[in-house]
Amino acid sequence: KQEVTQIPAALSVPEGENLVLNCSFTDSAIYNLQWFRQDPGKGLTSLLLIQSSQREQTSGRLNASLDKSSGRSTLYIAASQPGDSATYLCAVRPEDSNYQLIWGAGTKLIIKP
Amino acid sequence: ETGVTQTPRHLVMGMTNKKSLKCEQHLGHNAMYWYKQSAKKPLELMFVYSLEERVENNSVPSRFSPECPNSSHLFLHLHTLQPEDSALYLCASSQSSVNTEAFFGQGTRLTVV
Numbered sequence: 769k770q771e772v773t774q775i776p777a778a779l780s781v782p783e784g785e786n787l788v789l790n791c792s793f794t795d796s797a798i799y800n801l802q803w804f805r806q807d808p809g810k811g812l813t814s815l816l817l818i819q820s821s822q823r824e825q826t827s828g829r830l831n832a833s834l835d836k837s838s839g840r841s842t843l844y845i846a847a848s849q850p851g852d853s854a855t856y857l858c859a860v861r862p863e864d865s866n867y868q869l870i871w872g873a874g875t876k877l878i879i880k881p
Numbered sequence: 882e883t884g885v886t887q888t889p890r891h892l893v894m895g896m897t898n899k900k901s902l903k904c905e906q907h908l909g910h911n912a913m914y915w916y917k918q919s920a921k922k923p924l925e926l927m928f929v930y931s932l933e934e935r936v937e938n939n940s941v942p943s944r945f946s947p948e949c950p951n952s953s954h955l956f957l958h959l960h961t962l963q964p965e966d967s968a969l970y971l972c973a974s975s976q977s978s979v980n981t982e983a984f985f986g987q988g989t990r991l992t993v994v
Contacts, residue, residue, distance in 0.1 A: 772923075799980055800980055802982065802983065804985070809969070809988075809990060810987055810988065811887070811971055811985045811986050811987040811988045812971065812973075812985040813985070814982055814983065814984055814985070817982045819980055857924075859924075866931075866936075866977075867914070867926075867929040867931070867936060867937050868926060869924075869926070869983065872923065873921070873923050
């Protein structure tokens with residue numbers, strides 16, 4: 769059974785720092801992995817989608833990597849800003865389902881001004 | 882208007898009430914999803930519709946009844962709910978393909994009293 773783990777559960781850093789959020793999954797048979805951002809009480813905003821054949825994706829200050837064989841993905845945030853404060857979720861789409869996304873519990877990120 | 886829109890944003894209902902949540906997507910997608918997000922739990926997939934047909938129903942109690950009249954609209958009809966059903970209900974859409982990105986609405990915060 770696929771399980772997704774995000775470490776740490778919470779992270780607080782000063783503004784301007786570069787940081788890395790981690791996501792690991794137990795079964796490498798995935799189609800893709802997606803990173804989302806969720807502000808308190810709000811919906812999810814898609815940040816990056818990495819297909820299983822890709823190693824990384826970049827969008828602005830965000831860079832997501834995928835090492836499928838080791839079951840790991842990282843989300844790198846450069847030059848963090850207070851507006852980056854949110855909960856970051858990763859989800860994998862397993863190969864044995866067309867529609868399921870298996871979710872991590874998220875990392876709550878606080879960027880201190 | 883673009884994206885995925887959910888109404889209402891907040892709902893308080895008694896256990897004997899009947900209410901409906903609405904989701905509308907303007908992205909031209911052909912798959913729509915209902916998720917439940919409870920405090921400190923990973924997202925739970927409730928229902929999936931692809932091309933207006935229900936393709937997944939993850940052991941959801943019958944007090945939740947989905948309806949998908951067309952590819953742009955999705956409803957979740959609620960009746961005789963329990964207090965433990967209080968949660969954030971999220972709607973999402975995607976193309977009906979394993980390698981596509983999922984987009985989410987802002988959610989409906991439901992409180993059952």
